[in-house]
Amino acid sequence: MGRKKGVPEFEETAPDDFDPANPYKDPVAMLEMREHIVREKWIDIEKAKILRDKVRWCYRIEGVNHLQKCRHLVRQYLDATRGIGWGKDGRHPSLHGPKVEEIESE
Numbered sequence: 001m002g003r004k005k006g007v008p009e010f011e012e013t014a015p016d017d018f019d020p021a022n023p024y025k026d027p028v029a030m031l032e033m034r035e036h037i038v039r040e041k042w043i044d045i046e047k048a049k050i051l052r053d054k055v056r057w058c059y060r061i062e063g064v065n066h067l068q069k070c071r072h073l074v075r076q077y078l079d080a081t082r083g084i085g086w087g088k089d090g091r092h093p094s095l096h097g098p099k100v101e102e103i104e105s106e
Contacts, residue, residue, distance in 0.1 A: 044084040051077040 015032040023030045055077050058070035 041084065044080070048077065048080040048084060051080050 014036045015029045017026055018029040018033045019025050023033075051073065055070060055073045058073050059066045062069040
């Protein structure tokens with residue numbers, strides 16, 4: 001008994017036979033596409049976590065000069081966190097703001 005050597009192999013690209021117009025046509029391709037989307041979301045989340053740790057480290061090291069010295073890392077972190085997550089755009093639904101209602105003009 002022992003661990004298998006090497007890294008498990010999986011397809012890194014989206015399935016070729018997935019049809020977004022009719023996703024239930026091929027259930028295997030639909031599940032592969034779902035796994036691909038989830039995998040890509042987790043990769044984006046982990047990249048944002050790494051950038052967050054870099055920002056924390058920079059703030060701790062730079063001290064009072066962190067606003068100037070860590071600005072580039074903060075921008076990278078904010079760009080990395082936009083649009084990731086499982087919700088509509090990664091924010092809690094209560095933070096989406098008021099709904100815009102159309103005003104009928106006479």
